[in-house]
Amino acid sequence: MLRPSSFSRGTMAGIGDSPTRRPTIYDLAQIAGTSPSAVSAILNGTWKKRRISASLAERVSRIAEEQGYAVNLQARLLRRERSRIIGMIIPKYDNRYFGAIAEQFEAMARERGLFPVITCTQRDPALEVEAAREMISYQAECLIATGATDPDRIAGVCAPSGVRSINLDLPGTAVPSVVSDNFGGARDLARRILDRVTRDFGAPAPLYFIGGRAQDHNTRERLRGFLAAHAELGLAVPPARCLMHGYSATKTEAALAGVDIAEHSGFFVNSTIALEGVVRWIYGAPRLPDLRFGCFDWDPFARFLPQNIGMMRQDIGAMLTRVFDFVDRPPAGAPRIETPCIFEPAN
Amino acid sequence: MLRPSSFSRGTMAGIGDSPTRRPTIYDLAQIAGTSPSAVSAILNGTWKKRRISASLAERVSRIAEEQGYAVNLQARLLRRERSRIIGMIIPKYDNRYFGAIAEQFEAMARERGLFPVITCTQRDPALEVEAAREMISYQAECLIATGATDPDRIAGVCAPSGVRSINLDLPGTAVPSVVSDNFGGARDLARRILDRVTRDFGAPAPLYFIGGRAQDHNTRERLRGFLAAHAELGLAVPPARCLMHGYSATKTEAALAGVDIAEHSGFFVNSTIALEGVVRWIYGAPRLPDLRFGCFDWDPFARFLPQNIGMMRQDIGAMLTRVFDFVDRPPAGAPRIETPCIFEPAN
DNA sequence: CATGCATGCTCAATCGATGAAGCAAGATTG
DNA sequence: CAATCTTGCTTCATCGATTGAGCATGCATG
Known part of the structure; x- marks a missing residue:
């Protein structure tokens, strides 16, 4: 059955093509004359496993496209077991070292099907802890603490929530660390x-x-x-x-x-x-x-x-590779890995 | 009443101090011997309005602290009317211009009580659209498209979801733009x-x-x-x-x-x-x-x-100030604002 | 002593998506 | 032709937090 709320929104007669609310699977289901769970299965790709016909799948997909449907990640993540969110806290964006770390981290996370969320803490210990809490609230599965002034403090904030953390650039003693030599x-x-x-x-x-x-x-x-x-x-x-x-x-x-x-x-x-x-x-x-x-x-x-x-x-690439190794296969204890640097002569 | 699920998690006897799940308001309510809604009100600051006694508030706060409680933003945002999330898509992090934009954007958003989420699109039109959809799925209320190769396309993706967008650095014709002169x-x-x-x-x-x-x-x-x-x-x-x-x-x-x-x-x-x-x-x-x-x-x-x-x-500061003016007070139409640049002689 | 009001809570519906379980209709088998 | 299987869905509980409505209890007032 449709939820009552679904009747009170969606495109209203006379208002035309500018809906004031984002369409939900309930709206799409109503338009397609099917159930919300069928719509859900179709739009999240599990429809074959759930034996939805290709014809319905195609019709619903078209309607979703037309209505500009976008899944509500809040609802999805609330329901799902894993969030696949990986957080990073970083002191600054505006120098080449941290800028490159942020950029490569995002790219590598996406390659692995993770959702990167980065936040900038201005090298302020209080902000670092606050940012770590925010990542936990976002249900991040893992937090990379980059250049943190107090890595062990951050690890301590993450631990009770079952959020793993990894130190990058500055080492700690509580969780794995990847730093330069x-x-x-x-x-x-x-x-x-x-x-x-x-x-x-x-x-x-x-x-x-x-x-x-x-x-x-x-x-x-x-x-x-x-x-x-x-x-x-x-x-x-x-x-x-x-x-x-x-x-x-x-x-x-x-x-x-x-x-x-x-x-x-x-x-x-x-x-x-x-x-x-x-x-x-x-x-x-x-x-x-x-x-x-x-x-x-x-x-x-x-x-x-x-x-x-x-x-x-x-060697940012090497460091991030090691970080993601730790993400994929959590090591025992709190190992510290040191990656060699590369000397570049001035021209 | 407590939800059945609350019984099946939390700290189990024998496992000690390492809970495998993050505590929820249901867990805290059980420990405090009160109701989840009281806990909710206490932890989100509305407890005075809801006539919760200061003594209960203090007790629950202490328990929350002890248990390392962090609100589940997915659940909160799902329920709440507004997300207060403001998104930014940006081509790169690792040069001073975009790095400084990202950094100042974050700081200014937080000052205004908004949650900034930034994503980096490598100046790839397909990635830009995908990132915009992701921001919509995160329930962002507003999206700043910085240096987008196709700003109007992004505005077109945002519009059906009722997500406002603003162009920064590169102008479009569909929504307000802030660019350099x-x-x-x-x-x-x-x-x-x-x-x-x-x-x-x-x-x-x-x-x-x-x-x-x-x-x-x-x-x-x-x-x-x-x-x-x-x-x-x-x-x-x-x-x-x-x-x-x-x-x-x-x-x-x-x-x-x-x-x-x-x-x-x-x-x-x-x-x-x-x-x-x-x-x-x-x-x-x-x-x-x-x-x-x-x-x-x-x-x-x-x-x-x-x-x-x-x-x-x-003038990044001036540009972002104008952007946040548009965020706070949406203008009519799609104005384009040009901010003057500042010449810096080489030493 | 009945009535009203303030205090301090609890109850239950709800947000949107998910997925296990179930159900009806048609196809296949013995 | 009954029993079983397959197909193609629908139903409903659930994730965790929020919030309007409601319910006791105690106290003051007429």
Whole structure:
């Protein structure tokens, strides 16, 4: 039987072709003179299994097309066992690293028949937790926490709801993590900058480490690699050479303006966000300083900037492949996978 | 009364603290010894209106917290009149223009108490339509079609479902549109590049127009502005100077490699995507050519590249403000709003 | 002491889609 | 020709949250 409500909507006589409500399977069933469940089976593809005739299937499909029917996902997902929704929280969209992660994540999720939902948390711990709760409310089956300031907190929010979570970019201890080989990449990058400074300016000198937060896992690992490269050359790094003022171009720029940087210095720049501050400082200076820098991160334009010796590009494709491996086959425990970075010389 | 199903789930004896299902209001009601509707009212904030005592409200809230309860948005949205979901489809995430649009859109939507859902369509018309249908299925109340290849098609998909749509970046004729002042911005940029070529290289010469598609509205408008600036100087532009090979760095690079570019040429680059191809060509050339270029679009690193004379930055904040004006107060007809661009000289 | 009213809840229908179970009519088999 | 099978549907409970209507209880008022 038709529901009473179905009578009170749909196309009303005199109103013509502009229905004010979205058509439902009840409306289509009424028009086709059949039952809502037949319409449902036809429109969700299970009609053969449910022994609906091809002729009815075709007729209903045509009517659905004509009426501009679109399934109500809220109703469908409420009823269905699985939502196939996979969430991602990400600190920012507007740099190449996170932008590319978001874009490839969406494409890879769709390839696998999942519905990606991404939300941007501005690197704010409170927003991250709120976003995680929102994903749970959307009935996401799995949440990828990218660059989260507090991955374990997010895992803790997900766990009671039975939502799996996976960390990307920043590792946690509670659930699987996929991160770059920050130590190895940083050591390699620092070696290359030191080498270049030596070749171009005559003598090896300790580099500046610029950007990031001292408490942040990735920054710590990269600093460790940075120091290892210096140690190999017997160089000590004075603490004042580490300018870690977070992920903000403006703060980085201000920090550089506040210290006295010698000509022919070398910069190890931790992320393109910090690099924005560095280049603003370089080109805003009264006299263009002669430096060499390298960056742990990649950007297609920064790549060609003068004084850049090259960029350590994180392997986004490889990382996301590992993430989806974990999505498909949940591992035991909370393994941490490190993917190697790829060095791209500046032209 | 409790639903029968509520008995069959929840925490089972012996399983301990790892419930396999998310708790529902029925579970909480059972634990609190109250009714699901009281729980509902308490958790959605309408409890005062519904005359629930503060003591019960507090107790239920605490239980909800303990159980890690998260509302099922599918169920809530199914029941509620309005979804407050606002969708956006966007061609890409991984360039600064679209990345910043996505990020600011999310922030502005949340400020207004709306739930943003963004999806990325890779500038593929079929994917755009599919994404629009998906937004309708999510019960989005409004859809922002950003940089859509066929905005009117999307408006046509939304209309029968009563979903409003608004075009951003690329205009359509069916619904309101907010775009940059492409003509004015391009004329201004072309004037500046021509001026700089004249100053640096001695004589004005027609510029190259690089990137975009000839059929695309924005490219046509920018070409019109480009030609107007040339006309002001009495310069004719040979058709061979227009290299419009779409929005692809690789195709742009190949196109440049295929023609003979004179030293001291000036480039009008239509989008940072094309600019990626341009700089790859510049730095890949056997001998570094001496050119001047300007770009209709902004990027914080491209800004500092040598030979760049400046960037025409689109006013994303102003555009989104106009978009949300249209969301809040739907205008009559299909107005088109053009927001001025801001020229940023290269350092 | 009857009446009215405020308080603090519960009941049950509902949103739209799904799918197990069931039913009627025709085809096939013994 | 009865029994069984197949075909092609329909019926109805269900997912979880919401909300108008209703029902006790207690207190104040005339």
